[in-house]
Amino acid sequence: MAASSSSTAADSSAMVTERRGIPGAQFVEDVQTYLTQSGLDVQSALAFFQERLQQYKVVEMKLLAQQRDLQAKIPDIEKCLEVVATLRAKKGTGEELIADFEVSEGIYSRARIEETDSVCLWLGANVMLEYSVEEATGLLQKNLENAKASLEVLITDLQFLRDQVTVTQVTIARVYNWDVHQRRIRQATATTAEDS
Amino acid sequence: MPKSKRSEPLDHRKAEGIKMQQGGGSDTEVTWEDQQNINKFGRLNNRFHELEDEIKIAKETCDNLEDASNELILTDEEVVRFQIGEVFAHVQKDEVEGRIEEMKAVTSEKLENLKEEKESVLAEMAELKKILYGKFKDSINLEED
Numbered sequence: 001m002a003a004s005s006s007s008t009a010a011d012s013s014a015m016v017t018e019r020r021g022i023p024g025a026q027f028v029e030d031v032q033t034y035l036t037q038s039g040l041d042v043q044s045a046l047a048f049f050q051e052r053l054q055q056y057k058v059v060e061m062k063l064l065a066q067q068r069d070l071q072a073k074i075p076d077i078e079k080c081l082e083v084v085a086t087l088r089a090k091k092g093t094g095e096e097l098i099a100d101f102e103v104s105e106g107i108y109s110r111a112r113i114e115e116t117d118s119v120c121l122w123l124g125a126n127v128m129l130e131y132s133v134e135e136a137t138g139l140l141q142k143n144l145e146n147a148k149a150s151l152e153v154l155i156t157d158l159q160f161l162r163d164q165v166t167v168t169q170v171t172i173a174r175v176y177n178w179d180v181h182q183r184r185i186r187q188a189t190a191t192t193a194e195d196s
Numbered sequence: 197m198p199k200s201k202r203s204e205p206l207d208h209r210k211a212e213g214i215k216m217q218q219g220g221g222s223d224t225e226v227t228w229e230d231q232q233n234i235n236k237f238g239r240l241n242n243r244f245h246e247l248e249d250e251i252k253i254a255k256e257t258c259d260n261l262e263d264a265s266n267e268l269i270l271t272d273e274e275v276v277r278f279q280i281g282e283v284f285a286h287v288q289k290d291e292v293e294g295r296i297e298e299m300k301a302v303t304s305e306k307l308e309n310l311k312e313e314k315e316s317v318l319a320e321m322a323e324l325k326k327i328l329y330g331k332f333k334d335s336i337n338l339e340e341d
Contacts, residue, residue, distance in 0.1 A: 027228055083281035098286040100277055108284070162242065163235040170234060174226055 019160045022059055025052065025167040031178040042179040049172045056165045063158050070151045077144045084119055084140065088133045091115050224332055237324045237338060240317050247314045254307040261300045268293055 017024045028034045035045060090097050090113075097113040119136045120128050131139065268276065268289065276292045277284040287295075325338050 027231055029228070030225070079281040083283075086280050086285065099280075099283040100286075101283040111283075159239055162238060166235050166238045167231055170226060170231060 016160070020157060022056075022157065022161055022164065023052075025164040025171070027167055028171050028174065031175055035175075042175060045175055046172060049168050049175070053165065053168050053172075056161060056168065060158070060161055060165070063154060063161065067151065067154050067158065070147055070154065074144065074147050074151070077140055077147060080121075081137065081140045081144065084133060084136050087113070087116065087119060088137070091117075091133070224335060230328070230331065233324055233328055234336075237321060237328065240321045240324070244314065244317050244321065247310055247317065251307065251310045251314065254303060254310060257303050258300070258307060261296055261303060265293070265296045265300070268296065 017026075035042070038045065040048065087097065092115075094115070096115070099111050099113060100108045101111055103109045116133075118130050118132050120130045121136055121139065122128050271289075274289055275286045276289050278287040278292050278295065279285075328336055328338060
C-alpha cells in the first residue's frame with residue numbers, strides 16, 4: 001500500500017494544480033490510499049472537503065458577479081459604437097440629426113445635432129473627454145475587445161472552478177461510501193465472530 | 197462498536213444534475229477518466245441551461261423585430277423615431293425598414309446557431325449518460341430534479 005502511494009501523485013499530473021489563485025481539487029485514485037497517506041480519519045477528511053467546497057462557492061459567487069458586470073458592459077459599449085457610427089455617417093450629408101432623448105423618466109426632449117468632427121466620451125470618475133470621431137471609434141473598439149477578452153478568461157475560470165467543485169463532491173461521496181462499506185464489513189466480521 | 201449507518205442517498209452533492217448515490221456499499225471504483233466524464237457532463241449541463249436562456253432572449257428579440265416591422269407597414273408617417281444607443285433618432289421610414297430587416301437577419305442567424313449548439317450539447321450529454329450509467333448504474337444520478 002505504501003509503495004503505490006507515490007505513483008498516485010504522478011497519475012494525477014494530468015490535472016492542473018491551481019489556476020489564478022483557485023486551488024485545484026486533487027483527484028483521489030483510491031480512498032484507502034488517500035486516507036492512509038494523509039493520515040486523516042474519515043470525519044476529518046470529509047470536513048476538509050466540505051470546507052474546500054465552501055471556499056469554492058465563495059469564489060464562484062465573486063466570479064459570477066464579475067461576469068454579470070462584463071455582460072452588461074459589452075452591450076453598452078456596442079451602443080456607443082453605434083451612435084458614433086451614425087454620427088460619422090451623417091457627416092458630409094449636410095443634414096442634421098434630430099433625436100429625441102430622455103431628460104427624465106418618461107420625459108423626452110428633442111435635440112438637433114449638427115455635423116460634427118468630435119464627440120465626448122464619458123470615461124467614468126466624473127471625467128469626460130472630447131475625441132475626434134475616428135479616435136472615439138478606435139477607443140471604444142479597443143474597450144470592447146478588452147471586455148470580450150476578459151469575459152473569455154472569466155468563463156474559462158468558472159469552468160475550471162466548476163470542475164473542481166464536481167471533483168470535490170464526487171470525492172466526498174466516495175469517502176462517505178467507503179466508510180459505510182468499511183463499517184458494514186466490520187459489522188459482518190463481528191457478527192460471524194460472535195456466531196462461531 | 198458503532199452501529200453501521202443505514203443506507204441513505206447521499207445528498208452532499210448538488211452539481212446541478214449529478215448525484216453520487218450510496219450504492220449499498222458497492223465498490224465501483226471511480227477512475228480519473230470517469231471523473232473527467234462527470235466533469236464534462238457537468239459543464240455541458242451548465243452550457244445547456246445557458247443556451248436555453250440565450251435562445252429565449254433571441255426569440256423575444258426576433259418577435260419584437262417582427263412586431264416593429266409590422267407596425268412600420270401600418271404607419272403612414274414618413275419619419276420614424278428609431279432607437280440608436282440611448283436616443284431616438286428621426287430616421288426616414290425606408291432606412292428604418294432596411295435596418296430592421298438587417299437586424300432580423302442577424303438575430304435569426306444567431307437563433308439558428310444557438311439551436312444547433314443546443315442540439316449538439318444534448319447529443320453529447322446523452323452519450324455521456326450512456327457511458328456513466330453503464331458503469332455506475334444506480335450509484336449515479338444524472339437527471340434534473
